[in-house]
Amino acid sequence: MRLRRFSLVVVSVCVLFGGACSGSKPRDPGTLVVGLEANPTNLDPRLATGAAAVRIIPLLFNSLLRLDPAGEPAPELALAWEMPSPTSYILHLRRGVRFHDGRELSAADVKYTYEWMRDPKNHSPNQGALAVVTAIETPDPHTVRFTLKEPFASFLLNLTLGIVPAHLGDAKEFAEAPVGSGPFRWGEWQPGERLVVKAFDDSWEGRPRLDRVVFRILANETTRLLEARRGNIDLLWNNVPPYAVPFLRESKGLEVTTRPGIAYQYLGFNLQDRILREPRVRRAIAHAVDRDRIIAALFLGLARPAATLLAPENWAQAKDVTTFAHDPALARRLLDEAGFPVRADGTRFSLSYKTSTERQGIEMADLVAEDLAAVGIRIERRSFEWGTFYGDIKAGNFQLFSMRWVGITDPDTLHYVFHSASVPPTGANRGHYANPEVDRLLQASRRETNPAARREQLAAAQRLIAADCVYVSLWYPDDIFALSTRFEGFEPYPGGQYTSLKKVHPREALP
Amino acid sequence: MTGIGRRLLLLIPTVLGVLTLVFFLVHLIPGDPVEVMLGETASSADLNQLRADLGLNRPLGEQYVRFLGGLVHGDLGRSFFYRKPVLAVIGAALPATALLAAAALVVALLIALPVGVIAAVRRDKLTDRLALVGSLVGVSMPNFWLGPMLIILFSFRLGWLPVSGRDGAASLVLPAVTLGVALSAILVRMTRASMLDVLGEDYLRTARAKGVGERTVIARHALRNALLPVVTIVGLQFGALLSGAVITENVFAWPGVGTLLIQAITARDYPLVQGCVLVISLCYVAVNFLTDALYTLIDPRVRS
Numbered sequence: 001m002r003l004r005r006f007s008l009v010v011v012s013v014c015v016l017f018g019g020a021c022s023g024s025k026p027r028d029p030g031t032l033v034v035g036l037e038a039n040p041t042n043l044d045p046r047l048a049t050g051a052a053a054v055r056i057i058p059l060l061f062n063s064l065l066r067l068d069p070a071g072e073p074a075p076e077l078a079l080a081w082e083m084p085s086p087t088s089y090i091l092h093l094r095r096g097v098r099f100h101d102g103r104e105l106s107a108a109d110v111k112y113t114y115e116w117m118r119d120p121k122n123h124s125p126n127q128g129a130l131a132v133v134t135a136i137e138t139p140d141p142h143t144v145r146f147t148l149k150e151p152f153a154s155f156l157l158n159l160t161l162g163i164v165p166a167h168l169g170d171a172k173e174f175a176e177a178p179v180g181s182g183p184f185r186w187g188e189w190q191p192g193e194r195l196v197v198k199a200f201d202d203s204w205e206g207r208p209r210l211d212r213v214v215f216r217i218l219a220n221e222t223t224r225l226l227e228a229r230r231g232n233i234d235l236l237w238n239n240v241p242p243y244a245v246p247f248l249r250e251s252k253g254l255e256v257t258t259r260p261g262i263a264y265q266y267l268g269f270n271l272q273d274r275i276l277r278e279p280r281v282r283r284a285i286a287h288a289v290d291r292d293r294i295i296a297a298l299f300l301g302l303a304r305p306a307a308t309l310l311a312p313e314n315w316a317q318a319k320d321v322t323t324f325a326h327d328p329a330l331a332r333r334l335l336d337e338a339g340f341p342v343r344a345d346g347t348r349f350s351l352s353y354k355t356s357t358e359r360q361g362i363e364m365a366d367l368v369a370e371d372l373a374a375v376g377i378r379i380e381r382r383s384f385e386w387g388t389f390y391g392d393i394k395a396g397n398f399q400l401f402s403m404r405w406v407g408i409t410d411p412d413t414l415h416y417v418f419h420s421a422s423v424p425p426t427g428a429n430r431g432h433y434a435n436p437e438v439d440r441l442l443q444a445s446r447r448e449t450n451p452a453a454r455r456e457q458l459a460a461a462q463r464l465i466a467a468d469c470v471y472v473s474l475w476y477p478d479d480i481f482a483l484s485t486r487f488e489g490f491e492p493y494p495g496g497q498y499t500s501l502k503k504v505h506p507r508e509a510l511p
Numbered sequence: 512m513t514g515i516g517r518r519l520l521l522l523i524p525t526v527l528g529v530l531t532l533v534f535f536l537v538h539l540i541p542g543d544p545v546e547v548m549l550g551e552t553a554s555s556a557d558l559n560q561l562r563a564d565l566g567l568n569r570p571l572g573e574q575y576v577r578f579l580g581g582l583v584h585g586d587l588g589r590s591f592f593y594r595k596p597v598l599a600v601i602g603a604a605l606p607a608t609a610l611l612a613a614a615a616l617v618v619a620l621l622i623a624l625p626v627g628v629i630a631a632v633r634r635d636k637l638t639d640r641l642a643l644v645g646s647l648v649g650v651s652m653p654n655f656w657l658g659p660m661l662i663i664l665f666s667f668r669l670g671w672l673p674v675s676g677r678d679g680a681a682s683l684v685l686p687a688v689t690l691g692v693a694l695s696a697i698l699v700r701m702t703r704a705s706m707l708d709v710l711g712e713d714y715l716r717t718a719r720a721k722g723v724g725e726r727t728v729i730a731r732h733a734l735r736n737a738l739l740p741v742v743t744i745v746g747l748q749f750g751a752l753l754s755g756a757v758i759t760e761n762v763f764a765w766p767g768v769g770t771l772l773i774q775a776i777t778a779r780d781y782p783l784v785q786g787c788v789l790v791i792s793l794c795y796v797a798v799n800f801l802t803d804a805l806y807t808l809i810d811p812r813v814r815s
Contacts, residue, residue, distance in 0.1 A: 039774055041592040049548060050778075123561045125548065175594060191593070192604065192774065193677065193766035218675060218764045219773070222659045226667055227674045387779050391543060425546065425555050 029506050030211030032487060034498065035224045035233040039192050039217045044175040045162025046117050049125045051406075051496065056215065058499040059197055061162025061180035064091055064110065064144070070313065071262070071409030071494045073156045077105065077163060077181075078144075086151035086449050091159070093142045097204045099165045100185040107138035112166035114146075129158055151447040153454060154412035183208045183502035192217055209505035213498075221359075228254060234484035238496045241360060242299045245480060254482045258302050261479035262311035262494050264405045265303075267368065267472035271431045273399050275340070275349055282469040284334035285400075286324035288375045293326075294367045295475055298360065303475040308462045309405060309414065311476050313494075316411035318459035321466035331375040340376075348376040353400040355381065356389045361402060368402075394424045396432065402474075407495035411458050415442040418465050433470045518803055522796055529792040530582070530785075534575055537784045544591050544779040565591070578785070587789070588782035590775075597786035601768060605790065607677060608767030611690065611759070612752055612794075614683050616745070618691030619698055623741075626695075627702025628734060631710060642699060649696030654755050658689040658762035675764040686763040690755050694748055701744045705737040712736075739810055746802030750795045 040053035045061050048054055058066065064078040078091035097105040114136050117124040132155065135147040148155060168179050177186045183203045187196030195215040199208045216233065218224040225244050227233045231253045240248065240256070248256050267289070269276045276282060295303045310317040335341075340348040353369065355361040362383050369379035379400075384392065393401055405413070416427045419442050420434035441461040448454040466473070479492050488507045491500040545561045562568040566577060581588055587597035630642035665685060666674040673682045709715070710733055718728050757769030764770075768787050775783035 039770075041774075041778070042594060047594070120557065120560055123548065123557070123564070127557055190766060191600070192770045193764070216676065216764070217766075219770070220675075220762050220764065223662065223675045223762055223764055226659075226662055230667060230674055232674060386777055388540060394546070425558060 027486075028211070029486070031214060032210050032212070032234045032484075032501065032504060033214045033216060033232065034235045034237070034501075035218050035228060035239065036215050037217075037219060037221070037224065037239040039219075040195065040215075041191075042175050043178050043189075043195075044164070045178075045180075046113065046122070046124050046126070046164060046169075047175065055495070055497045056195070056197075057162050058182065058497050059184040059213070059501060060178055060182045060186065061164070062097065062105075062182050063162050064093075064159040065156060066160055066499070067157075067409060067493065067495065069491055069493055069500075073160070077110070078159070081156075083449075086447070087148040089146045089148075089155065089159075091144045091146075093144065094204065095142060097181050098202050099168075099181045100179045100200055101165070101168070102202070103165060103167060105163065105165070105181050106141040107144045108141070109163055109166045110144045111136050111138050112169060113161070113164045116164070116169060117161070126158075126161060151449065153446055153448060154410050157410050157412075184213060187212065203502075205502060208502045210501065213501055228482055231484070234487060235481065235490065235501075237481040237490075237492060237498070238479065240480040240482055242302045242477075242480065245300065245302065248482050253485055255485050256480065256482045258478045258480050259492070260304055260311075260313070261477055262313060262408065263477055263479075264306055264309050264311065264408065265402065265474040265477060266306075266309075266405070267474060268393070268398075268401045268403065269431050269470065269472075270396060270399050271433055271470070272396065275351065276399060278338050279469060280334045280338035281340065282472075283324065284331040284338070284375065285372065285377070286469050286472045287327045287334070288331040288377070289324075289368055289371050289472060289474070290326040291475060293371075294364065297367060298364055299475070299477060302478040302480065304478075306473040306475050308466055308473060309408065309417065309471075310411060310462070311408075314409065314411065316455055316458045318462035318466075320459075321463050322469075323466075324469070324472070328371075328375050335375060335377075342376050346376065347373075347378045350378040350380060351399045352380045352382055353402070354389060354392060354398045355383045355402055356386045357383050358386075364402060393430050396424070396430060398430075404477075409494055412446065414458060414461055414465070415446065418442065418461070418470060431470060433465075433468070435464055435468060438464050515804060515807075518800060522800065525796055526789075526793065529796075530579070530789060531575070533785055533788040533792075534578055535571070537781050537788075538571055538574070540779070544781060548591055587786040590783040590786075591780045592775075592778050593780075593783070597782045600783060601771065601786050601790055604766060604768045604771045607765060608753075608756055608760070608769060610683065611686055611756055611765060611767060612749075614687035615690035615694065615752060615756075615759075618687045619695035619745075622691070622695035623698030623702055624734075627699045627741075628706055628729060628737075630699065630703045631706030631737075632729065634707065639703075642703070646696040646699040649692045649699075652692065654689055654693070654758045655762060657692060658685070658759060661685045661689055662762075675762070677765060682763075686759050686765050689762070690752065690759045693755065694745075694752055697748060698741060698744060701741050702737065705740045706733060709733045709737045735809070739806065742802055742805055742809065746799045749798040753791050753795060 036052055038050060038052040040056055041050055042048050043053050043057060043060065045057045048057060062077045064076065065073040066076040068074040077094055077097060079094050081089060081091045083089055093107060099105055114130065116122055117126045118130050118133065120127065132148050132150065132152050133146055134149050137145045139145065162180060165179055168174060179186065183200055183205055184197035185200045187198045189195050194217065197213050199211050201207050218227060221241065224236065224239065225247065228236050228248060229251050245256055245258065248254050269282055271277050291305045295301060295305070307321050307323050308318055335348055342348055353365050355365045365381045369381060372379050392398055416422050418429060418433055418438055419427065420429065420439050422429040423432055424430060438461050441457045445454050445457040448457060481490065481492055483490050486507055487504050489504040493499050545558050545567065548561065559568065566574060589595065590597050590600050593600050626642050630639040633639050662674050662685060665672045672684050676682055715728055715732055718732050756767065757772060759765065760767045760769035761773060768790060772784065772787040775787060
C-alpha cells in the first residue's frame with residue numbers, strides 16, 4: 001500500500017518534469033535580459049553602495065548632471081550651471097520633468113535629496129563627499145544653489161547622484177519600489193534572483209525603445225557564460241573574463257565587443273615595510289614584472305600597459321611619467337645596491353602577496369611571482385575571501401597586494417589615493433605614502449579653477465608618484481561586453497553603468 | 512512519548528550552542544560592515560556614529576546578550592544591507608531552499624531505494640558491482656563540478672532543460688539531481704547493506720514458505736524492515752544536503768538561503784549571516800527530531 005503510494009509520487013513527479021521540458025518559450029522582442037554577477041541590495045540612490053546598484057540606478061533616477069561616456073559631466077536635470085564665485089554653484093533645472101508617479105520634479109526635490117544625504121542620522125554613504133557643502137537654496141522652483149565651505153574643483157561630480165521625490169522619499173518602503181524620473185520605472189524585484197524595470201512612457205527623454213529590462217543575478221561565472229552562450233542572456237557587460245571571449249564569439253547570436261578600458265590594475269606596496277620602504281627595491285620589482293607576458297597570457301592581449309592611475313582618455317593624465325620596462329638584469333643590480341644580495345638558498349628575501357579568492361587575481365599573482373623569482377624574490381601568495389582581504393588592505397596589514405581602480409574619471413582621486421592625509425579610514429593611501437611636494441600639488445589642484453594650471457599641478461604630482469614607485473602600474477584591462485545580435489545601440493560607460501540601455505533597441509528586421 | 516519529550520528538551524542546548532558559536536565566529540572574521548555600508552569617503556565620526564546606532568561599538572558580550580534577548584521575542588534584528596528585518600529577508604528565500612532540498616531528497620530516494628534493493632537481491636552479481644562502483648563515483652563528485660557538467664550535457668548540448676534560474680518545474684531538475692546524487696550514493700550502500708541483513712532473516716523464509724510471491728516478500732517484508740537505518744542516515748545526511756544546497760544554489764542561480772548566506776558573508780551583514788545559519792541549523796535539528804519521531808511510526812518496537 002505504502003509502496004503503491006510511493007510509486008504514484010514517482011510517476012507524478014516524472015510527468016511534471018517531462019511536461020515542463022518540452023520546448024523553450026519564444027523570447028519577447030522588447031525585453032532585454034542582462035546577466036549580473038552580484039545582487040543589487042539597495043537601489044535607493046541615497047544609500048546604494050554596491051557596484052551592481054550604482055550601475056542600475058541611472059536607469060531609474062535622473063541626476064542634476066551625468067557623466068557622458070567619456071566621463072565628463074553633461075547636463076541632465078540641470079540644463080546649465082554657473083559659478084558666480086569659486087564656492088558657489090547655481091544650476092538651472094529642466095522644466096516638465098515628471099517622476100514615475102506623475103508628479104513634476106522641482107528644485108525642492110533636489111534640495112530634499114541632498115539634505116537627506118547630509119543628515120548624519122540617515123547614514124548615507126555620500127555624506128562624507130558632501131561635507132564640503134554648507135548650504136543648499138532654492139530661489140525658485142527651477143533653480144538650485146549650492147554653497148561650499150571652500151573651493152572644490154571636482155564638486156560637479158557630486159551632482160551626479162540620483163534625485164528622489166520629496167513626497168515619497170521618507171516612506172519606509174521606498175527602497176522596495178523606488179520612484180524616480182529616469183527612463184525606466186520599477187517593475188518587480190526578487191532579491192537574489194531578478195530585477196525587472198519597465199519603460200517609462202512619460203520620460204522627458206522620450207519613451208525607451210525597450211519595453212522591459214530584466215536583470216538576472218548569476219553569481220557563478222560558468223553559469224553566466226553558459227546562459228549567454230545558450231542565448232538566454234542578451235547583455236553581459238564588465239563581467240566577461242578575457243578567457244571567455246573566444247567561447248562567446250563562437251555563438252552566432254552574440255556580438256562580443258572589446259575596447260580600451262580605464263580600469264587600472266596595480267601592485268600596491270606597504271611603504272612602512274622594512275624591505276619595501278627602500279625605493280630601489282620597489283623599482284627593482286617594477287622592472288622585474290613582465291607586463292607584456294602577463295597581458296598576453298592572462299588577458300589574451302586584451303589590456304594596455306599602464307604608467308599612471310589615470311587612463312590616456314583622461315584629460316589630466318600625465319604623458320611623461322617614469323616607466324619601468326621589463327629588465328631583470330637592472331632589477332638584480334638595484335637589489336644588490338639596496339643591500340639585498342642573493343643568499344645561500346638562491347633568494348634575496350620573501351614577500352607576502354595578498355589577493356582575493358577571485359580566480360584572475362590568483363593567476364596573476366602566480367605570474368608575478370614567477371617574474372620576481374627570476375630576480376631572487378620569493379613570493380608567498382595568500383588569497384583571502386574578499387571582505388577579509390579588503391579589511392587587511394585597509395588596515396595596512398600587507399606587504400604586496402594587487403587591486404584595481406575602476407571607473408576613475410575624477411583626477412581628484414589622486415588626492416584620495418596618494419595624499420599623506422588620505423590614509424585609511426579617511427582615504428585610500430593604504431601604503432602610507434608621504435611626499436610633501438605631492439601633498440602640496442594635490443591640495444592646490446583642488447582649489448585651482450584655471451583648468452590649464454590644474455592640469456599642470458596634477459601632471460607634476462603624477463610624475464613624482466611614478467618616480468617614487470608607490471605602485472607598480474600594471475595595465476588597463478579592456479572593457480568587454482557581449483550583446484545579443486537581436487539588439488543594437490549599447491554604449492559602455494566608464495563606470496560600468498547601464499545608462500545607454502535607454503537607447504538600445506531591437507535590430508531592424510533584415511529585408 | 513517521554514522519549515520524544517526528552518529529545519525536544521535536548522534541542523534547546525543544541526540550538527543555543529549553535530547560536531553562540533555562530534555569533535562569535537561571525538564577529539571574529541576580519542572586515543567591517545560599517546565601512547562597507549558608508550563607502551570609501553566616510554569620515555571616522557560617521558563610522559563611529561553608525562557603529563553606535565547598530566550597537567556594534569558595545570562589548571561583544573553585551574551584543575551577544577542583546578542578540579539572545581531579541582531572539583526570545585522572535586526578533587533576529589535588521590539586515591544591514593537590505594535594511595529590512597532579517598526574518599522577512601530569509602522568509603522570502605526559505606521556500607526555494609526547502610523546495611530544492613525536498614526535490615533532492617526525492618531524487619536521492621528514487622535512485623537509492625530501487626538500486627540498493629536490486630544490488631542486495633543480486634548480491635555479488637554484475638548488477639551489484641555496477642551499483643557499488645556507481646555509488647562510489649556518485650559520492651566522489653563535488654556539487655560545484657557535477658552541476659556545470661549536467662548543465663553542459665542537458666542544457667547546452669541536448670537543450671532539454673534550462674541552464675539556471677527558477678522558472679517552472681523543469682528548472683528544478685538539474686539542481687535537484689546535482690544535490691541529490693551524493694546523498695543517493697550513500698543511501699544505495701546503506702539500503703544494500705541493510706537489505707542484506709534482513710534477507711537472511713527467518714521470517715522471510717516463513718513468508719516464502721507460505722507461498723507469498725517474491726516481489727511481495729522483498730517489497731513488503733524485507734524493505735520495510737531494511738528502511739530503518741536508511742531513514743536514520745537520511746536524517747544525519749540532511750546537514751550535508753543543506754550545506755550542499757549553498758553551493759548548488761550558487762551554480763544554478765537558485766534564489767534560496769544559500770545564495771543569501773554567501774551574499775551576507777561577503778557584505779559582513781552580521782544579523783543576516785546569523786539568521787541564515789540559525790535557520791539552516793534549525794532545519795537540521797528539526798529533521799533529526801522528525802527522523803526520531805518517524806522511527807516510532809515505522810518500527811512499533813521503538814514505541815515501547
